[in-house]
Structure formats: structure tokens, C-alpha cells
Amino acid sequence: MTLALMFVILFLLLIIGAPVAVALGTASLFFIATSGMPDVVVLHNMVNGINSFPLIAVPFFILAGHLMNSSGITTKIFAFARATVGWMYGGLGHVNVGASVIFAGMSGAAVADAGGLGNIEIKAMREAGYDSDFSVGITAASSTIGPIIPPSLPLVVYGVIANASIGQLFAAGLVPGLIMAMSLMIMVAVYSRIRNYPRDDRFRGSVFLRTLVDALLPLFTPIIIVGGILTGAFTPTEAAIAAVAYAMILGLFVYRTLTPRRILNVSMETVETTASIMVIVAASAIFGWILTANQVAQKFAGVLLTMTDSPTMIILVIMLIVLVVGCFMETIAAITILTPVLLPVAVQMGIDPVHFGIILILNLMIGLLTPPVGMVLYVLSKVSGVPFERCVMATLPFLAPLLFVLLLLTFVPALSMWLPTMIYR
Known part of the structure; x- marks a missing residue:
């Protein structure tokens, strides 16, 4: 009964708009106080929760992304992507996706992508005659690639909570991120044929080389981060520190x-x-x-197994739960709440924790594109001047390829697992 009341308090606080940390803390304090546990349990678990070496990577990856934005590097990335794929039909739509893939290797956050590249991308697409709805929709959808391709802040937090290898999670996100990019570029190609969007310009070798040279040093950032981790040169935390040092060198001296x-x-x-x-x-x-102490995950698994014994149905139910929660809750908060409950069930169904982390994060990224929370939509509404409700409608068609990729990754684990298996196992 006490456990049920704890969940009731948590959801009530979330519904009335209390900060997630306050809702979690208040609900937990209620349970501890009514269960007669010593108060020291609270401080002990709070300290242990953040006393983690991998979590040091979080502020450094955030700082590296901010430094890249403040250094004007996003403009150079966009120019290089434009010279590379702008010649295709619907060129600036493809540029939008390509720039997000490149920026993903630097920031690791969807909101940073939307805020940093979004203004540049939408402005350029409008000036080229693209509809505002299409411009906002593809910008929102492509920003979700950031937390999948390494480095990724959500994957770092998930790795700490799930006690999973962050290096393996980073490796597992690379191929899914590229598949997401391909699916969105196919969507852009379809739109371009239907709406007769023009090519940005024909391919020019001189422009490509010039923008490549201009963007070459920023392009080394993902190589330093991802290459260093995959080769074992440094840990993800050390990679984050190296990214900050490199961004500082570029911004201050180059x-x-x-x-x-x-x-x-x-x-x-x-x-x-x-x-x-x-x-x-x-x-x-x-x-x-x-x-964990009250075996909630085991009880939840038991409830699911009474509904169906089909692993496929259970995985679909889990994904539906994550998708619904992602619509109402910020990504990091959702990860911290859902992982202790859902991961043991997924492992019981034979899903590798690394694979589960990828599909969990992608699922929550889709939640960033849906109301009522939809942080990416709020950011793009602000930078584009398009009303939030219109941003929602503009983004809806682009959810289709993302949902397709989510289902593909869920039921074809090899797409996310073959690279970490080759490197680490």
C-alpha cells in the first residue's frame, strides 16, 4: 500500500508541474518516512547516485557542445554539408540531416542541435523557397540523431544507471544513427518529388574543397572523441575532457x-x-x-507475463510505455525512472542491456517531438517564430521514418550490436 501511495504522490506532483527531482525526492521521502527507515538512507543513496566517474563526462560534453556553438563552428559545418549534399533534389533538406549527423559527433544532445543548427538551417531553407512547415519538421526530426550517434549525454546517464559499458553504448549508437539519417533523407527525397523542391546548387569541387578545408578542424572533434574511445586511447570521461580542450583551442587560437x-x-x-x-x-x-529493494521490476515482469507470454508482445508493451512517458517527461528524468523498472524485464526477455539502451533513448527522442513536453519543438518554435501548435503538425509526418527505425532496431538487434560485439567482445 505504501509503495502504491509513493507512485500516486509521484504522478500527482508531475501532473501539477512540480520539478522532476522534487517529485522523485518527495515520493521517496514519503516511503522512507512511513516505512520507518533511518533518514541517513536518503543522503547515502543520493551521494552514491552521483558519486560515479562516468558522470564526470556529462558537464564536459555539455561544455564542449556550448563552446562549439559559441565559436561559430555550426556555420562551418552547415556550409560543408551544403557543399556535400546540397546538389540533390531537396538539397537543403539533405543538408539539414547531414549537418545534424556531423554535429551529433560534437554535442550529443538533441536540444543543442536544434538550438545551434536550427536557426541557421531554417533561415537558409526559407530563403531558398522551402515551406516553413517542411523546414521546421525536418530540423526537428534530424535533431534526434544527436543523442544516438556518440558522444551522447543520455547514453552516459543510462550507462551509469544500468551499470552498462558506456564505450559499448557509444559503439552501438553509431550504425542506428546513420540508419536514422538515411530514413530521413529518403523522406526528404519523397517530399522533394511531391512538392518539386529545387536542388540547392550543382556540385562544385572547388566549393566542396574550400568548405572541407574550412570545416576540417571541427570535423576532427568526433574523430577525437569516438576514435579515442573505440581504440581504447581514453575513456568516455577522458574523451569529454579532450573535446573541451580541443574546442577551447579552436575557439581561442584558431x-x-x-x-x-x-x-x-x-x-x-x-x-x-x-x-x-x-x-x-x-x-x-x-x-x-x-x-530495487521492493522488487518492483520483478512484480512488473510478473504482471506482463500474466498478460502474454510472447516476448514480441512484451517488448512492444515496454516500447509503448516508454513512448507514452517520453511524451510527458524530460529525457534524463525518464531514463532515471524507467531504467530500474524496465531493464530487468528486458534482460529477462533476452535483450542485451546495451541494445535496450539504444532503443530506449531513440524512443525517448521521439518523445521530444511530441506534446505536451516536446522540448525540441519549443526550441524550434522560438528560433523560427512558428507557433508551437504548427510546429507539432509540421513534425508529425517525420515521426513515421523514426518509428520505422525504432521497430527495425528493436527486432533486428544486430544493427546496433554488431559493432560493439566486434570491438569489445
Whole structure:
């Protein structure tokens, strides 16, 4: 009964708009207080929850992404992507996707992609005669590639909570991220034929080489991060620190676009974002401990097994639960709440924790494109001037290829598992 009341309190607080950390903490404190447990349990679990070496990567990846945006590197990336794939029909739509793939190797966050590249992409597409709805829709959909292709902040948090290898998670996200890009480019090609969108320009070798040279140093960022991790040169945490150092070198000494004031502003933004993530992780550590101690995951698995004994149906139910939660909850918070409950059930069904992490994150990324939370849609509404409701409608068609990729990855594990299997196992 006490456990049920804890969930009731949690959902009531979330419904009335309380911060996720407050909702998790209050519900957990209620359970501990009514169960007669010592108060020291709260502090012990909160400290243990954030006392993790891999979590050090979070602020550094956030800082690296902010530094890249502040250094004007996003403009160079967009110019290179434009010279590379702009010659195709619906060229700027393909450029939009290509730029997101490249930026994904630097920021690891969908909102950072939408905020950093979104303004540039939508402005360029409007000037070229593309509909605002199409421009916003493809920009929103392509931003979800960021947290799948390494480095990825959600995968770092999932790895810590699930006790899974972050290196393997990063390797597992590479191919799915590229499949997502291909599916969106197919969608762009279909739209382009239907609406007769033009090519941006014919391919010019001189322009390609010039933009490649201009973007060459920024393009080394994902090579340093991903290559260093996959070759074992450094851990994901050390890779994050290396990314920050490299971004600082580019901004201060190569492009000279970073000023002390910009660095201060970027640092404060990083501190604010990191603090909010860590508070959620700390609060979720107590919540997760209570769930584990009371065998909630095992009970949940038992309920599912009474409904059906088909592994396929159980996986579909799990994915539906994640999809619904992702519509109402911020990604990091959803990861911290859902992982302790759903991962043991998935493992019982024979799903590898690394594979489950990829489909969980992709599922939650789709949630970023749906109301009422839809953080990416709010960001794009702000940078584009398009009303939020219109952004929602513009993005709906682009959910189809993302849902297709989600189902494909769910039932063909080899697509995400073959690379980590080759490298680590």
C-alpha cells in the first residue's frame, strides 16, 4: 500500500508541474518516512547516485557542445554539408540531416542541435523557397540523431544507471544513427518529388574543397572523441575532457571567436544544465533503490507475463510505455525512472542491456517531438517564430521514418550490436 501511495504522490506532483527531482525526492521521502527507515538512507543513496566517474563526462560534453556553438563552428559545418549534399533534389533538406549527423559527433544532445543548427538551417531553407512547415519538421526530426550517434549525454546517464559499458553504448549508437539519417533523407527525397523542391546548387569541387578545408578542424572533434574511445586511447570521461580542450583551442587560437565574456556565459550555462541533471540523478538514486529493494521490476515482469507470454508482445508493451512517458517527461528524468523498472524485464526477455539502451533513448527522442513536453519543438518554435501548435503538425509526418527505425532496431538487434560485439567482445 505504501509503495502504491509513493507512485500516486509521484504522478500527482508531475501532473501539477512540480520539478522532476522534487517529485522523485518527495515520493521517496514519503516511503522512507512511513516505512520507518533511518533518514541517513536518503543522503547515502543520493551521494552514491552521483558519486560515479562516468558522470564526470556529462558537464564536459555539455561544455564542449556550448563552446562549439559559441565559436561559430555550426556555420562551418552547415556550409560543408551544403557543399556535400546540397546538389540533390531537396538539397537543403539533405543538408539539414547531414549537418545534424556531423554535429551529433560534437554535442550529443538533441536540444543543442536544434538550438545551434536550427536557426541557421531554417533561415537558409526559407530563403531558398522551402515551406516553413517542411523546414521546421525536418530540423526537428534530424535533431534526434544527436543523442544516438556518440558522444551522447543520455547514453552516459543510462550507462551509469544500468551499470552498462558506456564505450559499448557509444559503439552501438553509431550504425542506428546513420540508419536514422538515411530514413530521413529518403523522406526528404519523397517530399522533394511531391512538392518539386529545387536542388540547392550543382556540385562544385572547388566549393566542396574550400568548405572541407574550412570545416576540417571541427570535423576532427568526433574523430577525437569516438576514435579515442573505440581504440581504447581514453575513456568516455577522458574523451569529454579532450573535446573541451580541443574546442577551447579552436575557439581561442584558431578562429579567435571565443572571448572571456563568452567563455563565462558558456560556463554558467553548463553549470546550470549540469546541476539540473545531477539533482535528477541524485533523486532518482533514492527512488531506484526503493524500487530495487521492493522488487518492483520483478512484480512488473510478473504482471506482463500474466498478460502474454510472447516476448514480441512484451517488448512492444515496454516500447509503448516508454513512448507514452517520453511524451510527458524530460529525457534524463525518464531514463532515471524507467531504467530500474524496465531493464530487468528486458534482460529477462533476452535483450542485451546495451541494445535496450539504444532503443530506449531513440524512443525517448521521439518523445521530444511530441506534446505536451516536446522540448525540441519549443526550441524550434522560438528560433523560427512558428507557433508551437504548427510546429507539432509540421513534425508529425517525420515521426513515421523514426518509428520505422525504432521497430527495425528493436527486432533486428544486430544493427546496433554488431559493432560493439566486434570491438569489445
